[in-house]
Every structure is written in C-alpha cells, then in structure tokens.
Amino acid sequence: MWIYEKKLQYPVRVSKCDPRMGKLLMEQYGGADGELAAALRYLNQRYTIPDKVIGLLTDIGTEEFAPSCYQ
Secondary structure (H helix, E strand, O other): OOOOOOOOOOOOOOOOOOHHHHHHHHHHHHOOOOHHHHHHHHHHHHHHOOHHHHHHHHHHHHHHHOOHHHO
8 A cells, every 4th residue: 555645755846837737747647548547447447357356456546546746
C-alpha cells in the first residue's frame, strides 16, 4: 500500500500561468489514459478474473488512486 505524506519531493516555484502545461497535466490525471481511468479499469477487471488475482488487481487499483507526486 502507500503512505500519504503531504510533502513534495522537490521544491516548486511557479513564476507564471502556463495553460498549455495545465492542459497536459489534466489529461494525465483525468483523461482517457490518465490515473483515474487506469484505477477504475483495474478495479472493474477484478470482478471478472479468477480468485487468485483479485487481491493483486485491488492493490494496483488503489495504488493508482495515490497522487503520483507522492509515489
């Protein structure tokens, strides 16, 4: 599993607004191939798979819900 610590790995300094980068980040988190979509695919697939793999898919799915900057 994962541990949540509200601490960034690297210092972040935002000097100006960058809508293009914001659009790319939003696509990564919420887009068709983003973190949320991957987590939901793993958690849905565990219902149609043999019993031995259910725990693994549950672990992977919940790990995808963890913010990527904390992994």
